Every structure is written in structure tokens, then in C-alpha cells.
Amino acid sequence: MPGTPPVPGAGSPAGAAPEPAGGVLPPPASGAWRPGDPPGRRRWHRAPGPLRLEAGGELPEVRLAYETWGRIAPDGSNAVLVLHALTGDSHVAGPAGPGHPTAGWWDALVGPGRALDTDRFFVVAPNVLGGCQGSTGPATARPDGRPWGGAFPFLTQRDQVAAEAGLADALGIDRWALVVGGSMGGMRALEWAAGRPERVGALLLLACPAAASAEQIGWASVQLRAIRADPAWRGGDYHGAGPGGGPHAGLGQARRLAHLTYRSEPELRARFGRDPQRGELPWHGGRYAVESYLDHHADKLVRRFDAGSYVVLTEAMNAHDVGRGRGGTAAALRRVTAPALVAGVDSDRLYPTAQQEELAAGIPGADRTRTIHSPYGHDGFLIEVDQVAALVGELMPPPAARRPPRGVAGSR
Numbered sequence: 001m002p003g004t005p006p007v008p009g010a011g012s013p014a015g016a017a018p019e020p021a022g023g024v025l026p027p028p029a030s031g032a033w034r035p036g037d038p039p040g041r042r043r044w045h046r047a048p049g050p051l052r053l054e055a056g057g058e059l060p061e062v063r064l065a066y067e068t069w070g071r072i073a074p075d076g077s078n079a080v081l082v083l084h085a086l087t088g089d090s091h092v093a094g095p096a097g098p099g100h101p102t103a104g105w106w107d108a109l110v111g112p113g114r115a116l117d118t119d120r121f122f123v124v125a126p127n128v129l130g131g132c133q134g135s136t137g138p139a140t141a142r143p144d145g146r147p148w149g150g151a152f153p154f155l156t157q158r159d160q161v162a163a164e165a166g167l168a169d170a171l172g173i174d175r176w177a178l179v180v181g182g183s184m185g186g187m188r189a190l191e192w193a194a195g196r197p198e199r200v201g202a203l204l205l206l207a208c209p210a211a212a213s214a215e216q217i218g219w220a221s222v223q224l225r226a227i228r229a230d231p232a233w234r235g236g237d238y239h240g241a242g243p244g245g246g247p248h249a250g251l252g253q254a255r256r257l258a259h260l261t262y263r264s265e266p267e268l269r270a271r272f273g274r275d276p277q278r279g280e281l282p283w284h285g286g287r288y289a290v291e292s293y294l295d296h297h298a299d300k301l302v303r304r305f306d307a308g309s310y311v312v313l314t315e316a317m318n319a320h321d322v323g324r325g326r327g328g329t330a331a332a333l334r335r336v337t338a339p340a341l342v343a344g345v346d347s348d349r350l351y352p353t354a355q356q357e358e359l360a361a362g363i364p365g366a367d368r369t370r371t372i373h374s375p376y377g378h379d380g381f382l383i384e385v386d387q388v389a390a391l392v393g394e395l396m397p398p399p400a401a402r403r404p405p406r407g408v409a410g411s412r
Helices: 157-171 184-195 214-228 231-236 248-262 265-271 289-304 307-318 329-334 353-362 377-383 385-395
Strands: 043-046 063-069 079-083 122-126 178-182 203-206 340-345 370-372
Touching: 043 157, 063 157, 079 157, 079 184, 122 157, 157 184, 157 307, 178 184, 178 385, 184 203, 184 307, 203 385, 214 248, 214 307, 231 248, 231 307, 248 289, 248 307, 248 377, 329 353, 340 353, 340 377, 340 385, 370 385, 377 385
Parallel strands: 079 122, 079 178, 178 203, 203 340, 340 370
Antiparallel strands: 043 063, 063 122
């Protein structure tokens, strides 16, 4: 929209000139972080043993990349866990630079004096198990030294949380002061709270469901088919290919479709309308501006992400069901003991607010659903940082803002 400040992942504005075809290097077969690449702010946790998986079998080796901000209290009581969405990573805050192709995706939320105040909190953000930015996933090596590729096992959100619990143990964190996540990160945050309620002190869920719906699985299945139909997919075993040899066409198509579900129709209409891309004629082989916008997002993703991770993580999202094996959704939500806030984005067509209302109604420590007002659709939980910061402040007010206990007079 005109006047909209740039946001991470927002893409090129309507009418922007396309990148010239000549001189543009082809993307690597995988945009995954690889050993030997600059580590940036990453640290690593290696599990002491194999991880047994919910679907059967095990991962013999598990390594999680993570980043931290602030200092941990001696008893670990000030730790906050921030969980990223599908194509996010551990780089929640900080500039782009060696090892980090993009700036922090919630940069304005984390730091001294910000909602997640690093003078007060020890903020931890892991790259999800199955991801591609330093954690064990399809692009990493299995014990025999070859990339996992298509042999990487099926993961669920519970497997990913089990790996994150191992990281918490290694950091000396018995109980998180706050667990926060949106979209796929919200699914994991919910799993933390329902599966390990004694380890979650407070819970903030943004734009996520109790279980993936048929429509959400349907949208995802089309994206998975686009990747697997790419001849360069090779059953997931493409990581040894040279630049341009990966399943970029399929991953790009998946991103185009996904991005349409992440934004809202009113925003796309106001931002692009039926305008052609500058210098192009749609009736003569050119593109509309909205097509250029989607192409831009596709090109960015194939250069910084891994198609195998996209498949593994999308399948894990499809498997998300907090009630599985717990007596159904209502019984599972009653397991959550933490005070909780649940917020939806009013223009979200991918995870509509009815799903957040179900969460707020079923979690004993939640009350009414909060609403993030945004024209940007599902991406509003990433873009509307001021509103997210207010939710953090409501759930975790600064010490000076806390009310005294009942019967105790406040100072004058």
C-alpha cells in the first residue's frame, strides 16, 4: 500500500521494475545454511542421544541452532522462548549480515526497553527441527556423511518441541517465563503448554489453530505437489546439484500460492489492482503487478530456504492436532495451566479468528480473544509489531506496572 513502511518479506512495491535477467546468478540448489558458512549469531545445541519420533523410528543425531539475547537469571526464571513460523529462523532480532541474509523478523520486539526487554528477559529463539538454518533437517548430513535429503523422517510438532525441551535442559531452563509463537510457531507454543504445562509460565498464541483444518491441509497439499512435481526434486535428493539445479520452480510456485493466503484480498486490491507491471504488457506476454510481486517473493525464498525443509515443515503443520492422543481438543486445552493470551488477525483468511476463539474458550487461563487489526492478512502478526508488543505487555507487565496483591495498599 502507498506509504506502508517496508517490512521483512513484504516484497517489492507495485510497479517496481523487475530484476534484469542478465547477470543474475542462479540460486544454489538449496538455500540452507551449511557448515563453513558464516555462523552469524547462531549457537548450537547437540542432543546427547537419538530422538524418538512420534510417527515411529528416531533421529540418531539432533542439533538445534539458536540465538539468545539478554542474560539468563541464576535460576533461569527470566527465560522467554520465541518460536518462528514456516520460513522463519532463529534470527528474531538484529541486522542482516554474514550468516543472516535478512534482518530480524521481529526486530522491533526484542531489545533493551522493548516489549521483550533484554535488560529483563533472556530471550531464546531456536531454528525449528527440520528447518534449514543450522538445525538438523533434510539439508544436513546423516551419520554416514551424506545429506538426509528425501530420507529425512516424518516429523510432528511434538517431535520439534521435544528437541526444544532438550535445548531448554541444556540451558538450565526448567520453566519458561513466557512462550510465544505465531502461525507454525504458535502450534509449537501450544504443544509446549499442553504437553509440558509445568514448563510454561505464560503463553501468547498468535494466528494459530488447535488443529490444522481440511482447508489448510488442502492449501498445503497443493504446495507440496508443486515441489514434488518439479523434475529437479529428484525424490528430495538434490542437495549435491550445482547452482540452478535445485527444485526452484516447484518451491517458487509453492511460495506464490502460500503468499496469497498470507495476505488479504483488500490489501492486494488496494496495492496492485489490475495494474500491469511497469514496462510490461500482460496481453503480450507481460505480467500484472501482482504477478511481479509474487515472482519477487518466490525468487527471494528459493535463495534463502530449502525445498526439503519446506516439505518436512509443511507436513508437520498438516499433522498439527493438540487433541491427538489426549482425548480430543477440549481435553487437551484443559491441560494448559499457564495464564494465556490468544490473538487473531481480523483479516486473516488462512487461520481465521474462529480458530483463535476456540483456543481462548478452551484454555482455562485465557479469557476473551484479542484482535490484531491489520489489512495485511495472516502476515499481520509479523507486521503489526506495536500491537503484538501491547499483548506481551498485557501478559508480562513491567514490575512497576504490576498491581499489588489484594489487601496490600500501594505506595502513594
